[in-house]
Amino acid sequence: MRTNACRLALWIALALLAAVPAGADDVRYVVPAGDSPSIGPANAPVTIVEFVDYQ
């Protein structure tokens, strides 16, 4: 499925999601990072995990 190429500029990865404190009153999911490919510095404050289908 198509995704907006502009927002790809935001890819930042953290080694471990669990390290980030929960903020407001959203539900927060813990997504295990594993060794999935990532873009951006490993110690970034914001982690974005995308489940993608290229087609």
Place this chain on the structure above:
Amino acid sequence: MSRCAFPAVLLCALLAGAVLVPSPSAAAPPVSPTALAPLPPPPSPPENPTTPEKVTLGKKLFFDRRLSGDGTMNCATCHDPESGFADALPISLSYPTTRNWRNSPGLVNVAYRKTLFHDGRATSLEEQALFPMMSPFEMNRNLDYLEEVLKTVPAYVEAFQAVFGGEITRQRVAMAIAAFERTLLSRDTPLDRHLRGEPGALSSRQRAGLDLFLGKAGCATCHNGPNLTDERFHNLGVPEDAKGNEDPRVLATARFVGKVSGFPEYRALREDPGRFLVTKDPVDWKTFATPPLREVAATSPYMHNGALGTLQGVIDFYDRGGGDDPKKSPVLRPLGLSTEEKESLREFLATGLSGRMPDSRPPAVP
């Protein structure tokens, strides 16, 4: 029908003891405070009474992906408990390879609706529930096939026998889902507590917002009654997304709906005609249902196509007198709200109408 300029007699039928004399040349006069009322307990229709077992079954079905053609979607996909029982998108999610053309309405207090859908084509929850399942751009499930699939699940066979005393049918699937939906309630907002006579239920800002809601801002002209909706259809001149409407998948959806609605000129459709597709009355062209407003903060973006992303945007829209459609409701006119008035109104809408969201964690689906 959209004209609030109709004789007061029609409106009186809707408002408990309120008097409203609309006139196209004047701003909406203050609506009597008795035009608002706390919500009564939810209805339990005799032809489908609500029971705990039926609700449990309905909840499982609501979250069951077998209800979609490819097994990826369930009702909760577009009516997500974590997104105000809508899906936080301008245009609702759709079946893979297709595009939807309308915003997903939130389901909080849906028990009290007289009609369902933005165009009001269903008059009961039971009637509504099967539409998205059949719709090729929503869940895309053949109902004959669905009945057979559910019958292969022993837990469902047992549950339908216990609840309905018989086998699984599409009507019973809809009935169970409807019973579950009738439990999605919000009845203890600050407004409700205020209407029940609790002193100090509303902060002074919320109170100021309520006064505007009933008065200068004219909201209660259509957002009145216990459920804050007149259960009618109005054209507000909400702008179309011209670019989005060029997407062939959106056009296919629009024309498909036009076709199955029996609109002869469906092939020329390039925009959403709203209630017109249901009544074929030109007076209904681009009119859409007045939604209820409790928990409204949780269901952005707003309007039938999600054109307005925030409550601030909605207030600004009405302050301008609505959109640009020459056929829009004559009740709409510029309000002249000050910045502070807009803020009070926004505060009332965002917090005065927010109580406790119904909890709905996904159940174990058989």
Place this chain on the structure above:
Amino acid sequence: MVKHLPYRYRDYSRIAAEASLAARDQGKFREMHLLLLDRSPKLDRESLVGCAKELNLDVPRFTKDLDTMRHQAEIDRDLKLGEALDLYNTPTIFINGVKLLGDRPFEAYKTIIDRELKAAGPGGKNR
């Protein structure tokens, strides 16, 4: 961080996922990822080999990885994780654990990212 959730009823979802991981092995994940999103839905085998050529990858190695489905296990693991999280729709994006379903306008993501950056505080400003 990218995880793959190829739709089982699509011809090229799977092989495109393989392509991105084959490129990752050759150090060009980001480039291939962006290229695939750009070229979608033209993601048949020939087109994918074309992408590898464009990125100056070792093409025979890349092609072999595709044809032998070298990263099948990794993709299956992502799929399983998706199922465990009850995800079926793509794209699904988690920003510091906050889930967002479906294609959204840029601003929707920006709002949340900005909020998270703010919450992370001055020490966390490390983009």
